[in-house]
Amino acid sequence: MFMRSTAALAALFLVSTAPLAQAAEKPTDPQIAHIAYTAGTIDVEAAKLAIKTSKNKEVVDFAKDMERDHEAVNKQALDLVKKLKVTPEDNDTSKALTKAAKEERAKLAKLKGADFDKAYIENEVAYHKQVNGALETLLIPSASNAELKSLLETGLKIFQGHEQHAEHVAGMLK
Amino acid sequence: MRPLLLAPTLALALIASSPALAATIEVTIDKLVFSPVSVQAKVGDTIEWTNKDVIAHTATVKGGWDVMIPAKSTGKVTLKAAGAVDYFCRFHPNMKGHVAVVP
Numbered sequence: 001m002f003m004r005s006t007a008a009l010a011a012l013f014l015v016s017t018a019p020l021a022q023a024a025e026k027p028t029d030p031q032i033a034h035i036a037y038t039a040g041t042i043d044v045e046a047a048k049l050a051i052k053t054s055k056n057k058e059v060v061d062f063a064k065d066m067e068r069d070h071e072a073v074n075k076q077a078l079d080l081v082k083k084l085k086v087t088p089e090d091n092d093t094s095k096a097l098t099k100a101a102k103e104e105r106a107k108l109a110k111l112k113g114a115d116f117d118k119a120y121i122e123n124e125v126a127y128h129k130q131v132n133g134a135l136e137t138l139l140i141p142s143a144s145n146a147e148l149k150s151l152l153e154t155g156l157k158i159f160q161g162h163e164q165h166a167e168h169v170a171g172m173l174k
Numbered sequence: 175m176r177p178l179l180l181a182p183t184l185a186l187a188l189i190a191s192s193p194a195l196a197a198t199i200e201v202t203i204d205k206l207v208f209s210p211v212s213v214q215a216k217v218g219d220t221i222e223w224t225n226k227d228v229i230a231h232t233a234t235v236k237g238g239w240d241v242m243i244p245a246k247s248t249g250k251v252t253l254k255a256a257g258a259v260d261y262f263c264r265f266h267p268n269m270k271g272h273v274a275v276v277p
Binding site for chain 2 (some may be wrong): 023065068072073075076154157158160161162164165168
């Protein structure tokens with residue numbers, strides 16, 4: 001699944017690095033809002049599984065931080081789309097993310113103890129890295145509404161923090 | 175007459191014996207940035223962080239103080255030792271600040 005999620009995001013990057021002639025493929029604001037919200041929901045779901053499964057305090061604390069932060073950011077995103085009267089629009093990227101995440105959760109659900117902790121945290125590092133890459137190269141540059149762009153930019157800073165935090169926890173598990 | 179004289183004397187003695195008034199230094203957190211990023215303080219001063227973000231942060235010194243700063247709230251620490259320290263947020267280690275504490 002890891003490979004799949006990488007593939008989904010690799011596809012995202014391909015779109016992003018494509019020449020400007022393909023600007024028509026840039027996601028619209030309603031699609032961007034949907035992708036960002038979906039990406040957040042995925043990490044909340046993974047966090048819930050970790051809180052339920054892990055016995056490691058560092059891992060559980062990290063998962064609680066993820067749940068709290070991503071829920072807060074998603075709430076902000078919902079408030080913003082309501083204010084802007086934008087209806088988030090499902091799209092292939094959101095669908096690919098959701099499918100990949102479902103497979104990752106199924107894989108994680110079979111693991112226990114240290115194996116689970118390691119797999120969860122390693123996926124958190126990789127997942128945040130990929131989402132941050134997509135935010136930087138595709139979603140933020142494509143956003144046309146200034147408030148949406150600003151929310152994505154703050155989100156990027158938060159998720160870059162998560163990436164470093166996850167790397168720190170991964171280092172402690174070694 | 176005597177108590178009247180004593181009162182101002184006592185008050186004076188109290189002021190004289192207490193060190194310079196401790197100050198509160200305000201630091202704001204907005205969009206994951208400590209502002210000002212670097213502050214100067216004296217031992218006994220308090221630093222108070224005001225968090226404008228919708229997510230919680232911490233101000234943490236490795237091997238030192240660890241202040242929780244909930245979302246849309248404040249957190250504070252009273253500085254007990256002189257020295258310069260770097261602090262960061264445990265939840266978002268990309269957030270960094272600095273405090274120079276003089277005796």
